[in-house]
Amino acid sequence: MSLDWGYTDDNGPSTWAEKYPLAAGARQSPVDIDTSKATSDNSLVDREIDWSYPSNCSYRIVNTGYGWRVDTYGDDTALSGGPLSEVYKLEQFHCHWGATNDEGSEHTVDGKSYAAELHLVHWNSEKYSSFKEAASQPDGLAVLGVFMEIGNADNAELEKIISLIPKIIHKGQDSQASFDLDFGSLLPESKHYWTYLGSLTTPPCNECVIWTVFKEPITISERQLEVFRSLKSVGEEDAIEPEEGKLVKNYRPPLPLGNRVLRECGP
Numbered sequence: 001m002s003l004d005w006g007y008t009d010d011n012g013p014s015t016w017a018e019k020y021p022l023a024a025g026a027r028q029s030p031v032d033i034d035t036s037k038a039t040s041d042n043s044l045v046d047r048e049i050d051w052s053y054p055s056n057c058s059y060r061i062v063n064t065g066y067g068w069r070v071d072t073y074g075d076d077t078a079l080s081g082g083p084l085s086e087v088y089k090l091e092q093f094h095c096h097w098g099a100t101n102d103e104g105s106e107h108t109v110d111g112k113s114y115a116a117e118l119h120l121v122h123w124n125s126e127k128y129s130s131f132k133e134a135a136s137q138p139d140g141l142a143v144l145g146v147f148m149e150i151g152n153a154d155n156a157e158l159e160k161i162i163s164l165i166p167k168i169i170h171k172g173q174d175s176q177a178s179f180d181l182d183f184g185s186l187l188p189e190s191k192h193y194w195t196y197l198g199s200l201t202t203p204p205c206n207e208c209v210i211w212t213v214f215k216e217p218i219t220i221s222e223r224q225l226e227v228f229r230s231l232k233s234v235g236e237e238d239a240i241e242p243e244e245g246k247l248v249k250n251y252r253p254p255l256p257l258g259n260r261v262l263r264e265c266g267p
């Protein structure tokens with residue numbers, strides 16, 4: 001069964017606009033962050049971006065066929081401040097990576113790719129009544145982007161997620177984790193970031209995201225990244241060769257920033 005969209009030559013990002021016209025819009029994500037174009041903005045400094053995630057969150061991890069996604073039960077989560085005018089709730093987080101370590105992130109910085117990029121997806125629960133409704137609004141979602149660079153496997157929360165991946169190798173498999181996660185530990189120490197108005201980076205590419213991309217990366221080890229690449233984009237029942245269907249690449253290359261403003265908070 002051929003996929004509607006994906007990351008191969010015949011269904012990848014350059015073909016998405018054929019079936020998903022929003023993908024050809026002027027407010028698309030990701031973008032290359034040209035640091036010389038970033039403008040600092042006192043209003044961002046005055047209202048520090050703030051998140052509160054309980055340290056004992058239960059969650060479900062699922063293989064979407066495009067990667068892994070942790071569905072959080074966002075009740076007592078909150079993201080506010082910085083570029084946000086309302087309080088947003090955490091809906092899910094997931095990751096994008098590439099076949100080799102010199103690619104994989106979606107956003108790039110002065111043309112540089114990182115090995116992977118983590119996205120924490122929040123929705124404006126102050127203005128809208130559901131994630132789905134928020135995803136059709138220009139200020140509906142707030143996504144935190146965290147670059148991941150190759151280094152030591154010293155993030156315990158990331159290791160907990162990776163320990164679950166062998167249970168969800170095939171598309172559609174999920175695992176209700178028996179231990180809690182501290183989502184906040186997946187964020188870098190520094191709160192310095194760039195922010196701009198963009199979109200979902202996968203179809204339907206709705207232009208509904210206020211993006212906040214942290215300047216400081218977190219580290220992931222080669223072994224941990226190899227575990228990501230062991231995920232399969234096909235279900236267990238799809239009889240294919242063992243090496244086929246591996247999810248080695250699930251990132252969209254950058255789109256033009258155009259006349260959008262790129263703001264930064266912190267050096």
Ligand SMILES: NCCOCCOCCNC(=O)c1ccc(S(N)(=O)=O)cc1
Pocket residue numbers: 119121132135143199200201202203204206
């Ligand atoms: N089907 C009706 C329209 O639905 C619009 C919402 O799309 C729902 C599925 N996609 C997502 O939730 C979704 C969420 C985050 C990101 S990303 N990579 O931009 O963080 C990409 C996609």
Ligand SMILES: [Zn+2]
Pocket residue numbers: 094095096119201
């Ligand atoms: Zn994403």
